C-alpha cells in the first residue's frame with residue numbers, strides 16, 4: 001500500500017494558480033525527492049502535505065486516510081526546513097525534547113528517545129550546548145534529531161542543506177541517506193539541486209511551473225528524459241539539445257544540424273523518429289559524454305565545431321562550442337590540450353542519441 005497519495009492537488013493564491021493538479025503515490029519507506037527550479041511549487045506541495053497551507057483542490061491521503069482537514073499536529077509528519085528554526089535559549093537536548101514534552105510524554109521516555117536519536121546522529125556530546133555554540137552542520141543534525149524523536153510516519157525536508165557549504169552538503173547528503181537506512185521512514189525531500197536529487201532519491205519527481213514533468217528512478221530520468229525540460233535539468237552539464245531537421249529517407253534517416261553538419265541516425269531509432277515526425281523538425285538530444293574526440297566504433301559519426309570555452313576539471317575536461325544558436329558541451333579526457341578558437345572534429349555516439357518533438361518538447365519514443 002502506498003503510504004502517501006497525492007490526487008489532483010491544486011493550489012491557488014488569489015487569482016494565480018501555482019499547482020495544476022498533481023498526482024503522486026509514494027510507497028511506504030520510500031525516499032522521494034522533488035526537484036525543480038525556484039518557484040515551481042515544491043515548497044507549496046510540501047507545506048500542503050504538512051498541513052501548513054490550505055488545499056485549494058484535490059486530496060492528500062496518508063495510509064487510507066484523507067488528511068485534507070486534519071490539523072498539522074495530528075498528521076504524524078515531521079518537517080525539517082532550510083533555516084533550522086531551533087530555539088536559541090534551549091540546549092540541544094531541550095530542543096529535541098520539546099515536542100515530546102508538549103505531548104506530555106514521560107520524562108524517562110523523553111530522555112531515552114533523545115539519547116537514541118542523538119546517538120544515531122552522532123551528536124551525543126553536543127546535547128548540553130545551545131544552538132549558538134554549534135556549526136551549521138551540527139544545527140542541521142539537531143533539527144533532524146527533533147524530527148526523529150517524534151517517530152513520524154512521514155519525513156518532509158525542504159532544502160535542508162541549502163545553507164551549508166559545498167563540502168558539508170556532500171557529507172550531510174550521505175548522513176541523511178544513512179539515517180534513512182537505519183530508520184527507514186517514508187520521506188519527501190525537496191531541493192533545487194539536481195545532484196542532490198540524483199544521489200539521494202529512490203525516485204525523483206521533476207517539477208516545472210506547477211506541473212510534474214516526470215517521475216522516475218535517477219538513472220531512468222538520466223537515460224530517458226521524457227521532455228527537453230528534464231533533459232536540460234538533470235545532469236551537469238545537461239544533455240545537449242540541438243534543433244535539427246530530418247534528412248535522407250525513412251530507410252536511411254539522418255539529421256542536419258544548424259551548423260550544416262549531417263549525421264546519419266542509428267538504424268533502430270531512426271525509422272521510428274521519421275515516422276513520428278510530421279514537419280521533419282526535431283530536437284536532437286545528446287549527453288556530453290556521448291560525444292568523443294575520436295571515433296571508437298561505427299555508431300560514432302563526425303561533426304565539426306570551434307571551441308568556445310575549455311573547463312579543465314582534473315578528472316576530465318569539458319569543452320563548450322556552439323551549434324547554430326545553441327550552446328553545447330562535450331566531456332573529453334584531461335590530457336587532451338585544446339584552446340578556445342581551436343577547430344575540432346567531434347564524434348557523436350548516435351546509439352545514445354535522444355529525439356524530441358520540437359512543438360511539444362516531448363520525447364519521441366524509439
Ligand code: ADP
Nearest residue numbers: 013014018036037038039040041042043044045
Ligand atoms: P519552490 O519551493 O519550488 O521554489 P514555491 O512552492 O515556494 O516554489 O512557490 C510556487 C509559486 O507560488 C511561486 O510562483 C510563488 O511565487 C508562489 N507563492 C508561494 N507562496 C505564495 C503566497 N503566500 N502567496 C502568493 N504566491 C505564493
Ligand code: MG
Nearest residue numbers: 039042043044
Ligand atoms: Mg521552496
